[in-house]
Amino acid sequence: xxxxxxxxxxVICKSGTSVKIECRSLDFQATTMFWYRQFPKxxxxxxxxxxxxxxxxxxxxxxKDKFLINHASxxxxxxxxxxxxxxxSSFYICSATLPGTPNSPLHFGNxxxxxxx
Amino acid sequence: xxxxxxxEGPVTLSEEAFLTINCTYTATGYPSLFWYVQxxxxxxxxxxxxxxxxxxxxxxxxxxTYRKETTSFHLEKGSVQVSDSAVYFCALKGRSFGNEKLTFxxxxxxxxxx
Numbered sequence: 001x002x003x004x005x006x007x008x009x010x011v012i013c014k015s016g017t018s019v020k021i022e023c024r025s026l027d028f029q030a031t032t033m034f035w036y037r038q039f040p041k042x043x044x045x046x047x048x049x050x051x052x053x054x055x056x057x058x059x060x061x062x063x064k065d066k067f068l069i070n071h072a073s074x075x076x077x078x079x080x081x082x083x084x085x086x087x088x089s090s091f092y093i094c095s096a097t098l099p100g101t102p103n104s105p106l107h108f109g110n111x112x113x114x115x116x117x
Numbered sequence: 118x119x120x121x122x123x124x125e126g127p128v129t130l131s132e133e134a135f136l137t138i139n140c141t142y143t144a145t146g147y148p149s150l151f152w153y154v155q156x157x158x159x160x161x162x163x164x165x166x167x168x169x170x171x172x173x174x175x176x177x178x179x180x181x182t183y184r185k186e187t188t189s190f191h192l193e194k195g196s197v198q199v200s201d202s203a204v205y206f207c208a209l210k211g212r213s214f215g216n217e218k219l220t221f222x223x224x225x226x227x228x229x230x231x
Contacts, residue, residue, distance in 0.1 A: 006160070034218055034219070041226070042223070042224070043206065043221050043222065043223045044161075044206070044221050046218055046219075049218060093160050093161065095161075095219070105149075105151050105163045105166055106210070106219050107163070108153075108162070109160050110159055110160040111160040113158075
């Protein structure tokens with residue numbers, strides 16, 4: 001159980017366009033989802049915490065207008081990279097935890113590799 | 118704030134060697150501790166976890182014990198295989214509601230050679 005599906009697994013886009021990444025919890029309802037960014041050979045950097053039905057909470061230094069997060073339902077959160085530039089190229093990973101279980105691990109999607117040309 | 122300090126890699130071992138990857142943490146309160154593994158091109162998979170002092174998490178031959186007195190959660194395996202080659206992340210999670218985000222270590226790249 002506790003499967004998180006992320007789509008697409010990879011995407012190539014032109015500079016200036018926007019890209020949407022979807023994160024779904026398949027067999028549980030996730031009131032909270034997390035979006036991470038991973039640079040090559042580096043650790044994961046938390047970008048934002050996505051809360052169902054309310055605005056996302058962004059980490060310091062993450063541009064809210066650049067990385068739009070929508071958590072419209074208990075099973076879906078989306079990250080939209082707006083007006084993408086080559087420096088936005090990265091591996092983006094979403095995760096979710098079972099609600100009301102502070103000891104439980106986060107379950108991760110398989111990530112989306114974004115390449116901006 | 119919370120932080121995780123993890124042994125830097127890369128680590129290269131021969132097959133059947135003994136593995137230790139060190140992890141220490143600083144946290145407010147009493148966190149839960151995790152090891153995640155990331156295979157090339159993939160997301161993270163939970164390897165094992167421990168939620169209280171002296172708990173031992175284990176999976177696929179890997180073990181880690183929650184040591185409150187030394188604030189450590191070192192990962193060990195007695196005999197590694199080529200298929201264990203991956204990046205390993207130590208992480209902690211706050212226990213209180215609203216503090217459920219994971220804090221990761223920097224990751225340790227492990228390569229096992231036949």
